Amino acid sequence: MQRIDNNGSVLKLSLLALAIVAMAGCSSNDSSSQPLNPGDGSGSGGGEGGNDGGGDPGPDGGDQDFTYRTVNPANAIPSGESFSLDTTTIKPTVPNEGSGEGIIINAGPTVSVSAKALITVLDDTADGNARLRLQDPDNGLDLQLLEDSSDPGLYTNSDGAEIELFSQDSSIFPSGGLSYAAYGFWSVPVASGSSDLDVGFFAGGYATQNGDMPTTGTASFAGAANGFSIASDGSSVDVIGNASMSVDFAAATLTGAMTNMTSGADIDGALNSTTPWNDVRFSGTLTDNAFTAGAEVTSSPNNAATLGADASGSLNGRFYGPQAAEAAGTWGLRDSGGGIAFGGFGVKKD
DSSP states (O other), rough: OOOSSTTTTTOOOOOOOOOOOOOOOOOOOOOOOOOOOOTTOSSSSBBBTOOOSSSSTTTTTTOTOOOOOOOOOOOOOOOGGGEEEEEEEEEEOOTTTTTTOOOOOEEEEEEEEEEEEEEEEEOOOOOOOOOEEEEEETTTTTEEEEEEESSSSSSEEESOEEESSSSTTTTTTTOOOOOEEEEEEEEESSSTTTTTEEEEEEEEESSGGGGGSSSSSSSEEEEEEEEEOOTTTSOEEEEEEEEEEETTTTTEEEEEEHHHHHHHHSSSSOOOOOOOOOOEEEEEEEEEHHHEEEEEESSSOTTTTSSTTEEEEEEEEEETTTTOOOOEEEEEEEEEOOOEEEEEEEEEOO
């Protein structure tokens, strides 16, 4: 079973699954935007004065001049834009580095919504590199990262921290990725020079204004899910698969699934790994532009990478773009034997 680490040591999985759009820092005109009367809802992305989406919403999260910007391509996001982050939390203990002992999961994963963690798009550097700032006061993070010019959607710094967006990966989203939502993965060394890493997943973007949420009809969504699965002995594998969701806006309910889940490929690889992992179903309710769901595995293939058949947990997320065009969130599962899995997902309307 593959261990997720740097240089062969155990990976420390941390307290967070962040959210967002780690995008370029150059100013631009609004792209693919739609003027609307957004109402007064609250949400997970936003410019100054609110956390309901992009632009400059007022203190109540609404603005008559609100428009939806896009997160793909990256340069659609203007410098100065800030996004609050939805998070997932686990509490791990890592033995002495290099000891070969596995990760001990003390609690979690806990899937929740946080307004404390932020990503802010900064001005480009003098030589034209896109920059962003990642802040999470609960976990002592305040980092600046640069986009990798050879790998759009990957942001790194000289200390070994990185953020990677899956929602712009054409191998995962062949139709071109998400336009308004982003989900992905971050990692930060636990100390300078350490190969043990704090790792998290995230989801965020330009959230649908509550006044723009559909209140009638149904819709189906499709996309992808990524994550880590950690066995009770502390060994870890990457997991990746398809995500789907059906929403009844009138009843404010949803059902969905993560299917064709496999393990063993790189976490940002295409959907082509071959070792079966658990399939997962979820169902829940909508509140304004957000949703919360219970989750449980529906299959348990007979291999060491999978969770037990009793694994269950939760999934949280929200809708993004005009008229709930997309959705993204984070998820977590735990079985009775001490195995856990957690990750992120993104889907768009069929």
